[in-house]
Amino acid sequence: MTPSLxxxxxxxxxxxxxxxxxxxxxxxxxxxxxxxxxxxFMTQSLRQEAEALLSTAPALVVQKxxxxxxxLIAEDYAAQIRTLPGVRGVEARIWGYxxxxxxxxxxxxxxxxxxxGETLELLRGQLPQQPGDCALGxxxxxxxxxxxxxxxxxxxxRNQSRIFRVSGIFSSDSQLLTQDLLVLGNADLRAFFEIxxxxxxxxxxxxxxxxxxxxLAAKIRQQLPATRPIARxxxxxxxxxxxxxxxxxxxxLLLTALLAFAILAWDRASGLGAAEKHEIxxxxxxxxxxxxxxxxxxxxxxxxxxxxxxxxxxxxWIQVYQFGGGLLRPFFSGWSVLFPQFDLYPALxxxxxxxxxxLTIFPYLVCTxxxxxxxxxxxxxxxxxx
Amino acid sequence: xxxxGWFAGFLFLCLALAVALGLDNxxxxxxxxxxxxxxxxLVRVLGLTDLSLWTEARYTRxxxxxxxxxxxxxxxxxxxxxxxxxxxxxxRQTATTxxxxxxxxxxx
Numbered sequence: 001m002t003p004s005l006x007x008x009x010x011x012x013x014x015x016x017x018x019x020x021x022x023x024x025x026x027x028x029x030x031x032x033x034x035x036x037x038x039x040x041f042m043t044q045s046l047r048q049e050a051e052a053l054l055s056t057a058p059a060l061v062v063q064k065x066x067x068x069x070x071x072l073i074a075e076d077y078a079a080q081i082r083t084l085p086g087v088r089g090v091e092a093r094i095w096g097y098x099x100x101x102x103x104x105x106x107x108x109x110x111x112x113x114x115x116x117g118e119t120l121e122l123l124r125g126q127l128p129q130q131p132g133d134c135a136l137g138x139x140x141x142x143x144x145x146x147x148x149x150x151x152x153x154x155x156x157x158r159n160q161s162r163i164f165r166v167s168g169i170f171s172s173d174s175q176l177l178t179q180d181l182l183v184l185g186n187a188d189l190r191a192f193f194e195i196x197x198x199x200x201x202x203x204x205x206x207x208x209x210x211x212x213x214x215x216l217a218a219k220i221r222q223q224l225p226a227t228r229p230i231a232r233x234x235x236x237x238x239x240x241x242x243x244x245x246x247x248x249x250x251x252x253l254l255l256t257a258l259l260a261f262a263i264l265a266w267d268r269a270s271g272l273g274a275a276e277k278h279e280i281x282x283x284x285x286x287x288x289x290x291x292x293x294x295x296x297x298x299x300x301x302x303x304x305x306x307x308x309x310x311x312x313x314x315x316x317w318i319q320v321y322q323f324g325g326g327l328l329r330p331f332f333s334g335w336s337v338l339f340p341q342f343d344l345y346p347a348l349x350x351x352x353x354x355x356x357x358x359l360t361i362f363p364y365l366v367c368t369x370x371x372x373x374x375x376x377x378x379x380x381x382x383x384x385x386x
Numbered sequence: 387x388x389x390x391g392w393f394a395g396f397l398f399l400c401l402a403l404a405v406a407l408g409l410d411n412x413x414x415x416x417x418x419x420x421x422x423x424x425x426x427x428l429v430r431v432l433g434l435t436d437l438s439l440w441t442e443a444r445y446t447r448x449x450x451x452x453x454x455x456x457x458x459x460x461x462x463x464x465x466x467x468x469x470x471x472x473x474x475x476x477x478r479q480t481a482t483t484x485x486x487x488x489x490x491x492x493x494x
Contacts, residue, residue: 005390012389050437052422056430061451069453093433097444106441108448110432118431121424137438170428173421177428179438180447202451204433235435235450242449303393310400314407321411335442345418346411 007292011299014279025265026308032261033312033360034319036254038328040352041320041344047243048347053177054235058204059213061230062220070228072199077224081205084219086212092200094189098154098182103143105337109193111186122178124148125168128185135168137178139338157194164188175340205229258359265367277375284380290373297372298365305364309357321346 015022062081064073078090094111114129125148127135134152146152152164170178184192195201205220207213210232217229280293288296319327321344333339428434436448445452 009388009390012393016389049422053425053429053437054435056426057435058433061435063451070451091433097447106443106447108438108441110434112432118427120427120431121420122428139438171424174425174428176437176439177425177434180441181434181438183432230435230450238450239437307396310397310404314400314404317404317407317411321407332439334440334446336440336446338438338441340438343414343418343421345414346408 004295007295008299008303011296011303014296015300015303022304026304026311028261028264029305029308029360029364030312030315032258033309033356034315036258036360037313037316037356038319038325039254040356041316041346041348042325042328042332043243044347044349044352045320045344047240048345049176049342050239050243051236054232054239057232057235059207059210059232060205060217060220061235062203062205062224063228063230064202064226065228066226070202072195073202073227075198075200077227078200078203080223081203081220084216084223086207086209086216088206088208090206091204093202093204094186094193094195095201096189096193100154103337105140105143105180107140107180107182109182109184109189111189112183113186122171122174123168124171125166127183128167128188131185131188132163132165133167133185134164134188135170135183136166137170137181138172138175139179139340140182141166141169143338154192156192162192172341176342179340180338258363262363262367265364280372280375281380284376290376293376294369294373297369297376301365301368302361305361309360312360313353313356317346320344 062073062077064071064077073092075092078092081087081090096109098107098109099105100107112127112135114127120127123135125135127133136146136152141147144152146166148166148169150166152166153161154164156162164184170181189195190197205216207216213231213233217231220227220229283293283296284290319325324341325332325344329339435450438447440446
């Protein structure tokens with residue numbers, strides 16, 4: 001056995017000698033890593049999902065701004081945009097929000113024209129084909145307790161009840177997109193919200209060449225100064241930012257927990273117990289060098305922190321991917337009443353895992369090595385007598 | 387088996403568990419791919435722009451379509467009162483051009 005392995009063996013023996021103390025520390029340490037790892041796994045998976053799903057979003061969405069706020073846009077603008085070279089098509093969209101005070105839910109109502117005929121994989125039934133039809137998300141169907149061919153009553157802009165027939169329900173696999181969605185025919189929705197003819201909520205622009213999106217956005221902005229074009233890349237950027245684990249508020253809060261743990265570790269390590277000081281003194285008196293003592297403390301710290309890191313990461317993985325991240329959902333759902341249930345698919349890069357390791361293992365190692373070094377360089381006699 | 391053996395065995399066990407868990411979750415790839423394909427079709431056909439994660443306010447439901455000052459849109463200087471809003475970091479504002487005024491020597 002090489003000297004290093006002998007010191008590692010001694011370090012393990014040393015950890016086991018004070019096993020209850022170290023087990024308590026390991027439990028807190030593992031929990032800290034598990035929570036950090038859960039946030040990391042969940043945000044990475046959501047970011048991956050958002051980027052994959054929204055890659056087919058409209059190339060450009062053109063809004064009209066009045067007083068810095070989103071306002072209804074004239075459909076004439078669509079004709080102007082259509083004349084720009086590179087534009088494949090412009091669609092005037094009608095959509096809006098609906099609050100149901102009875103159930104306390106916010107719904108997103110989206111207009112659809114039956115001309116866009118295509119069978120949707122994630123839809124049971126069909127999209128609205130006739131006036132009075134509607135298709136809705138699984139969350140809406142569950143809230144109102146409706147099934148296909150049932151009736152759904154909504155109160156319109158004039159406070160009058162309107163009855164819609166449920167023609168389709170989006171499958172639960174699409175909950176991340178359709179949880180609160182209610183699709184109505186364009187004419188029905190226009191009447192429901194009393195949006196005047198000739199106006200739309202925004203314009204969705206499709207282009208031939210995705211590389212021209214930025215140029216087209218600039219042209220639209222120049223020709224129609226009161227508009228705000230939102231490119232697909234900006235949509236994706238929004239979600240990248242939201243789920244960026246380094247900028248998340250949750251992580252900021254957790255970092256304070258990590259800091260608290262670092263203080264605990266520092267306090268524990270800096271106030272080396274009398275027995276530990278005595279042990280260092282005896283080891284020095286027996287002929288151990290300062291470097292041997294440091295190596296011992298390094299192995300002790302590494303064994304403990306590596307075990308906590310591995311167990312914590314495994315715990316985070318199991319929590320997020322085996323149990324659906326149930327513990328973190330309250331943080332992520334905010335005040336959302338219709339928060340979707342979704343399966344997360346693993347998305348993890350070596351960089352993120354290494355960052356997590358660096359963030360959790362190194363601070364502990366430093367916290368334990370520095371006070372040990374201070375004792376190791378002292379005179380053995382003085383250390384034993386102190 | 388000594389302490390070193392037990393520790394190495396424990397690490398190996400953890401590694402084996404990690405590989406098993408990873409393979410178990412990654413085995414669902416075909417279902418995930420089908421879900422994403424169906425979702426992409428929905429987004430394309432319906433022209434969706436956002437995830438229906440946070441439905442409590444319009445600027446959390448449609449993050450990408452919200453005003454730039456979304457958190458303050460209820461009235462000037464209104465603080466954001468929805469927890470989801472705290473997840474969004476402020477946009478990084480950088481000027482793309484810079485204008486420099488240089489005085490001519492001798493001019494007032």
